[in-house]
Amino acid sequence: QVQLQESGPGLVKPSETLSLTCTVSGGSINNYYWSWIRQPPGEGLEWIGYIHYSGSTSYNPSLKSRVTISIDTSKNQFSLKLTSVTTADAAVYYCARVGLSCAGDCYWTFFDSWGQGALVTVPS
Amino acid sequence: QSALTQPRSVSGSPGQSVTISCTGTSNDVGGYNYVSWYQQHPGKAPKVMIYDVIKRPSGVPDRFSGSKSGNTASLTISGLQAEDEADYYCCSYRGSYSWVFGGGTKLTVL
Numbered sequence: 001q002v003q004l005q006e007s008g009p010g011l012v013k014p015s016e017t018l019s020l021t022c023t024v025s026g027g028s029i030n031n032y033y034w035s036w037i038r039q040p041p042g043e044g045l046e047w048i049g050y051i052h053y054s055g056s057t058s059y060n061p062s063l064k065s066r067v068t069i070s071i072d073t074s075k076n077q078f079s080l081k082l083t084s085v086t087t088a089d090a091a092v093y094y095c096a097r098v099g100l101s102c103a104g105d106c107y108w109t110f111f112d113s114w115g116q117g118a119l120v121t122v123p124s
Numbered sequence: 125q126s127a128l129t130q131p132r133s134v135s136g137s138p139g140q141s142v143t144i145s146c147t148g149t150s151n152d153v154g155g156y157n158y159v160s161w162y163q164q165h166p167g168k169a170p171k172v173m174i175y176d177v178i179k180r181p182s183g184v185p186d187r188f189s190g191s192k193s194g195n196t197a198s199l200t201i202s203g204l205q206a207e208d209e210a211d212y213y214c215c216s217y218r219g220s221y222s223w224v225f226g227g228g229t230k231l232t233v234l
Binding site: 035037043044045046047050058060061094099101103107109110111112114115116117 | 228
């Protein structure tokens with residue numbers, strides 16, 4: 001069973017860049033799509049973006065100008081960079097695998113495995 | 125991107141059924157049969173309970189079921205149990221390789 005683990009600094013100063021890495025174990029990072037999702041304290045979930053093992057990406061339009069997701073298949077890792085952070089970016093950041101659903105044709109439609117989450121604090 | 129609309133809270137007694145709604149638009153919930161539901165206990169990561177509107181992953185009890193009508197999807201939990209008390213989030217594909225979540229619903233088992 002695949003496992004995901006987020007890692008990175010828990011404190012990022014305003015205007016600096018948030019950097020997190022997700023390490024995938026128990027399975028290959030190849031042949032899947034991988035996502036970042038965040039949850040501000042006491043609030044709901046927000047999809048940040050995804051990356052395919054080939055390197056293709058898609059981002060939430062509300063964050064697109066500040067987000068970069070990259071992948072290192074040799075290390076079974078993918079990463080998130082979010083620039084110019086503010087207190088509004090303080091959240092638990094989850095990495096997740098996009099699940100494949102097949103009924104005749106196959107589509108990537110949901111998030112089937114999640115990391116435990118990494119809390120990132122941005123002091124005011 | 126506007127989040128999908130969910131009730132802030134619902135409640136029910138053990139053994140009863142509850143339904144959580146998730147309202148979007150024709151650009152997301154109404155336009156695709158790719159609605160999923162996630163259960164989140166405090167301090168834990170979300171867990172998928174329903175995907176593609178009606179499908180249940182292996183290991184999820186059949187007390188959990190999903191449906192959709194127009195721009196509104198629903199999650200129904202029958203035979204409520206104490207361990208079902210959690211936050212529930214809906215999520216929909218909204219085209220252009222993007223997803224949107226609902227604001228979340230807190231389920232209280234009385």
